Amino acid sequence: MSDSHERASEAPSRRKFLNTAAAAGLAGVGLAACNDKGAPAAAAPAASAAGHVGAAPAGVHPKPGELDTYYGLWSGGHTGDMRVLGLPSGRELHRIPCFVPDALVGWGQTNESKAIMGTKPDGSLKFPCADTHHTHASYKDGNYDGRYAWINDKINARIARIRLDYFICDKITQIPNVQGFHGIFPDKADPVDPKINYTTRVFCGAEFGIPLPNTAADAAKAETYHSLFTCVDAETMEVRWQALIDGNCDLVATSYDGKLAAANQYNIEGGAHYAEMMSAERDACVFFHVARVEQAVKDGKFKTYGDSKVPVVDATRKANTDPKTAIAGYVSVPKNPHGVNASPDGKYFICAGKLSPTATVIELAKVLEWFDGKLEKIDSAIVAEVELGLGPLHTAFDGRGNAYTTLFLDSQLVKWNVDGAIKFHAGDKSVKYVVDRLDLQYQPGHVNASQSETRFADGKWLAVGCKFSKDRFLPVGPLHAENEQIIDISGEKMVLVADHPVRGEPHDFIIFKRDLLRPKQIYSLDDFPNAVKDPKESGVTRNGKKVTVKMTSQAPAFSLPEFTVKKGDEVTIILTNLDKVEDLTHGFAIANHGVNFIVNPQETKSVTFTADKAGVFWCYCTHFCHALHLEMRSRMIVEA
Numbered sequence: 001m002s003d004s005h006e007r008a009s010e011a012p013s014r015r016k017f018l019n020t021a022a023a024a025g026l027a028g029v030g031l032a033a034c035n036d037k038g039a040p041a042a043a044a045p046a047a048s049a050a051g052h053v054g055a056a057p058a059g060v061h062p063k064p065g066e067l068d069t070y071y072g073l074w075s076g077g078h079t080g081d082m083r084v085l086g087l088p089s090g091r092e093l094h095r096i097p098c099f100v101p102d103a104l105v106g107w108g109q110t111n112e113s114k115a116i117m118g119t120k121p122d123g124s125l126k127f128p129c130a131d132t133h134h135t136h137a138s139y140k141d142g143n144y145d146g147r148y149a150w151i152n153d154k155i156n157a158r159i160a161r162i163r164l165d166y167f168i169c170d171k172i173t174q175i176p177n178v179q180g181f182h183g184i185f186p187d188k189a190d191p192v193d194p195k196i197n198y199t200t201r202v203f204c205g206a207e208f209g210i211p212l213p214n215t216a217a218d219a220a221k222a223e224t225y226h227s228l229f230t231c232v233d234a235e236t237m238e239v240r241w242q243a244l245i246d247g248n249c250d251l252v253a254t255s256y257d258g259k260l261a262a263a264n265q266y267n268i269e270g271g272a273h274y275a276e277m278m279s280a281e282r283d284a285c286v287f288f289h290v291a292r293v294e295q296a297v298k299d300g301k302f303k304t305y306g307d308s309k310v311p312v313v314d315a316t317r318k319a320n321t322d323p324k325t326a327i328a329g330y331v332s333v334p335k336n337p338h339g340v341n342a343s344p345d346g347k348y349f350i351c352a353g354k355l356s357p358t359a360t361v362i363e364l365a366k367v368l369e370w371f372d373g374k375l376e377k378i379d380s381a382i383v384a385e386v387e388l389g390l391g392p393l394h395t396a397f398d399g400r401g402n403a404y405t406t407l408f409l410d411s412q413l414v415k416w417n418v419d420g421a422i423k424f425h426a427g428d429k430s431v432k433y434v435v436d437r438l439d440l441q442y443q444p445g446h447v448n449a450s451q452s453e454t455r456f457a458d459g460k461w462l463a464v465g466c467k468f469s470k471d472r473f474l475p476v477g478p479l480h481a482e483n484e485q486i487i488d489i490s491g492e493k494m495v496l497v498a499d500h501p502v503r504g505e506p507h508d509f510i511i512f513k514r515d516l517l518r519p520k521q522i523y524s525l526d527d528f529p530n531a532v533k534d535p536k537e538s539g540v541t542r543n544g545k546k547v548t549v550k551m552t553s554q555a556p557a558f559s560l561p562e563f564t565v566k567k568g569d570e571v572t573i574i575l576t577n578l579d580k581v582e583d584l585t586h587g588f589a590i591a592n593h594g595v596n597f598i599v600n601p602q603e604t605k606s607v608t609f610t611a612d613k614a615g616v617f618w619c620y621c622t623h624f625c626h627a628l629h630l631e632m633r634s635r636m637i638v639e640a
């Protein structure tokens with residue numbers, strides 16, 4: 001381990017390419033996340049030469065009452081939510097429920113949230129689970145504009161939009177004809193109209209090919225399996241178009257000028273099993289010429305599949321042999337790449353090697369030259385392909401020309417200089433492009449740095465999502481927390497400043513300056529068409545067996561101390577919180593009816609349930625709101 005700095009550019013044989021046979025062995029061992037250095041490395045945190053564990057610099061953890069200087073938006077993983085963190089402290093401030101019910105908010109229980117999540121004809125939720133991976137926010141002028149964030153659900157091919165004024169999910173779209181929907185990335189400008197320098201589209205990559213159209217009869221016909229790249233409209237959240245490709249999509253990146261979107265591809269083989277998916281020496285990064293795709297859609301050059309009306313353009317190699325008219329081009333990258341990340345100077349996309357110990361630097365200007373017919377081979381857009389270490393997955397940037405790539409198998413973060421790597425690749429082997437290495441605990445996946453995915457990367461803080469925490473926290477049984485590590489990257493050497501346990505499994509996140517958001521503290525009654533604006537509107541109305549109960553809350557009372565319905569009624573409670581005071585949230589629960597949700601200041605929510613038992617049922621406020629919070633009650637009387 002003490003040789004970590006020297007070994008950087010020299011690439012001793014141990015880290016020579018995981019060629020053929022070696023790769024198969026590694027897939028069995030390494031990808032199952034046994035550190036190839038074995039237990040000793042895992043048992044010796046912080047002690048290694050590559051581990052610069054420092055006393056936390058001043059300001060890492062805010063003093064009581066002090067605010068963080070950055071927001072972090074974290075994917076929630078299995079919990080199907082988006083988590084909001086304060087950075088650099090790493091304090092979790094909020095969870096925004098999206099795809100999965102949330103007991104605090106009543107998400108998945110209120111009629112409003114169910115309408116967003118999607119229900120079956122019987123009113124139950126269409127999908128009870130989710131697997132969120134990637135979260136990114138909307139842009140203007142190359143920076144976050146505080147409008148929206150998006151997050152994916154890999155299991156059910158859903159994309160959710162979060163409004164960043166209220167920190168709520170307001171729309172969910174299911175993408176047709178895809179499975180394993182993984183990477184997302186918003187565009188940062190329009191490819192044609194220079195006035196549109198903000199996000200209007202979100203690109204979505206599907207990992208798993210399926211027969212198109214999807215019929216079991218084609219299960220054995222590999223040639224019918226395809227994966228689609230999808231464009232969702234940022235405002236309407238409707239699917240604008242899809243592109244049929246060769247191979248699959250994994251992560252997605254977009255250029256700052258809006259002209260290019262790309263997805264890395266690890267299964268160019270179209271394999272169904274990992275051995276097949278690793279059989280080719282190189283896979284690809286597929287680039288889409290966004291303006292040409294949209295022109296093809298306008299010109300009616302598309303198909304549709306199944307029930308979907310979404311236009312699907314043909315972005316396969318076969319249909320795109322002439323670069324001057326091609327809508328897509330495939331840049332070859334080494335075996336089974338993973339993350340593709342755009343550098344903040346707007347010049348490069350970097351593909352991390354995963355099964356190759358390399359990063360591939362692709363120059364976007366050259367990709368555009370290829371599309372213009374001025375570059376003979378699209379692979380000539382590769383300006384560096386340099387060794388970093390074992391299992392490179394994702395890359396972040398500091399805005400000073402350095403990239404930070406996670407090495408899953410080496411349990412390291414490697415800081416390297418992009419220009420240095422390009423010079424090295426061009427032939428100057430004296431260039432030491434690796435600047436520093438830091439041991440991580442353990443098996444890092446996603447990485448991001450403050451403002452890294454904007455033109456304003458500021459090189460202050462970096463967080464790494466370690467997939468394994470092993471010995472870093474008190475044991476809590478077989479399920480371990482994951483370890484989000486916070487690293488100070490302001491100097492030449494990286495300094496590990498904090499470990500934070502997080503519930504599995506967050507995957508991706510972004511970090512940005514707090515002044516880019518202006519969250520609202522209070523809703524407006526007018527945001528809700530069903531608001532009960534005056535306590536005098538409270539009461540019970542009946543339409544056959546359907547009963548509506550309108551109510552308001554104002555600490556420490558609900559407007560109706562009691563209300564009466566009949567056994568068998570379908571009851572809808574509409575509750576508006578008329579309190580206007582910041583932080584004054586009420587809850588509403590009904591004993592033995594499975595009802596509980598909160599209403600924030602000036603918010604309206606409704607729930608519908610069947611009153612299936614006669615009797616008296618206390619309703620009470622579940623959110624501590626007032627000295628008389630415990631006294632804040634109502635009663636539901638259900639007549640036989």
Ligand code: RUQ
Pocket residue numbers: 133134182338339393394444445446507508
């Ligand atoms: S992937 S560890 Cu789901 Cu974001 Cu790379």
Ligand code: CUA
Pocket residue numbers: 555556585586587621622623624625626629630632
């Ligand atoms: Cu209202 Cu507690």
Ligand code: CA
Pocket residue numbers: 266267268269277278279280282283335336
């Ligand atoms: Ca492959």
